[in-house]
Amino acid sequence: MISVRDVIVEYGRGTKAVRAVEDVSLDIDRGESLALIGPSGCGKTSLLFAMAGLHQTASGTIGIGGLPVNGPRKExxxxxxxxxxxxxxxxxxxxxxxxxxxxxxxxxxxxxxxxxxxxxxxxxxxxxxxxxxxxxxxxxxxxxxxxPSVMLMDEPLASLDTLTKERIQDLFLELWKQHQFTLVLVTHDIEEAAFLGQRIVVLTECPAHIKTVVDNPDMGNLAYRGTESFLNIVGQLREALEE
Ligand SMILES: Nc1ncnc2c1ncn2[C@@H]1O[C@H](COP(=O)(O)OP(=O)(O)OP(=O)(O)O)[C@@H](O)[C@H]1O
Ligand SMILES: [Mg+2]
Incomplete structure (x- = not known):
């Protein structure tokens, strides 16, 4: 559904270009939910905006539903x-x-x-x-x-109190199941990534490249938080981010 191939995102051109995303390749299935997590300023928004067609890639390609993304699209x-x-x-x-x-x-x-x-x-x-x-x-x-068939979210719940955040995360889970859109969620919140991502991509410091990908097959129900597998995923993510 979403195919990201060898993508580089830069700001500015030539010798003064700032590289924000480096050689990222990812395939996201239709209806999948993928979380992108990484250190502050690493390039998460840059990658998401490139997927949204709001920022041109310096090289590489992004396709959604088989068509190259080169501007905003209604789906x-x-x-x-x-x-x-x-x-x-x-x-x-x-x-x-x-x-x-x-x-x-x-x-x-x-x-x-x-x-x-x-x-x-x-x-x-x-x-x-x-x-x-x-x-x-x-x-x-x-x-x-x-x-929409693709929902891109850039830290949608940043700076909310924990309870409000969890209530809206529950809502996101229910909407994702009900509407079956493909979800790409950028977050710096480890527990949010573990609650909402079927796969969680951990990015490096800027320029972002993929450090590791964590599978999270047991996610998908409201009671997931606090289960052993949830805590295990949270532990894996923390370790990957601290490495
Ligand atoms: N318009 C711009 N011009 C120049 N550099 C930029 C621009 N936007 C972002 N950058 C640089 O690109 C890098 C990645 O920025 P980006 O906003 O994608 O990171 P982020 O992971 O979303 O950060 P945060 O966690 O703070 O939201 C940073 O080093 C930033 O300074
Ligand atoms: Mg950002």
Whole structure:
């Protein structure tokens, strides 16, 4: 489904180019959930933005569904760290933004998705009137509104308190199972990677290349946290990151 081949991502050109991603190759199956974890500043966002078609690779190729990615595509949704809400628009208007930009869904609104995510009652509020967890869910509603087959998330739950974070991680798990999108989750949170990634790719310091890949076959249910296999995966990830 997603094929990343020998990808290099750089900022700037020539001798002044800063390399953020180096020789990364990855195959991600349709419907798979993959977590990308690595040190701060290693190149996670750069790799994800290249997959989203927002940043051109300096070399190598990225294909999604058999077609090369060379710009944003409607079946690819991206959720950013701060949810990217516009303060002057209501919850519903914010959630409708992707639909508006796509112009392919003149009739569709995000109302039903907002209901599903428990935000129906606040759809006329502004972002400043929401809790942090609610804001993140509005970002999720926006991404889901176009029924994407690929969901890319860049640290979507950074700086939330633990309980809110775990509640939204549970929501992500349920949405992933329900909608069967291919999920690529960038996170610096080891437990989040272990809870949500069927495979977890550990990246090196900048420029990011793949240090190791950890399989996590027992993930996929809400009771996974606290089980022996979960703790084992967390241990493996910690070790790989500290190496
Ligand atoms: N627009 C840019 N111009 C120049 N260098 C950049 C740019 N964006 C990122 N970089 C550099 O590329 C490297 C990787 O950045 P990136 O944002 O991809 O890392 P990250 O792993 O997402 O970091 P974080 O964990 O802080 O989110 C860093 O060294 C950064 O300084
Ligand atoms: Mg980042």
């Amino acid at each position: 690819i949704a991206l959720i950013l760290q701060n949810a990217g809400l516009l303060p002057w628009k209501t919850v519903l208007q914010n959630a409708n933004l992707s639909l508006l930009l796509n112009k392919e869904y003149p009739e569709k609104t995000a109302d039903a998705v907002l209901e599903d995510l428990g935000l129906g009652d606040v759809k006329n509020r502004f972002p400043s009137e929401l809790s942090e967890g609610m804001k993140r869910r509005v970002g999720v509603a926006r991404a889901l509104s176009t029924s």
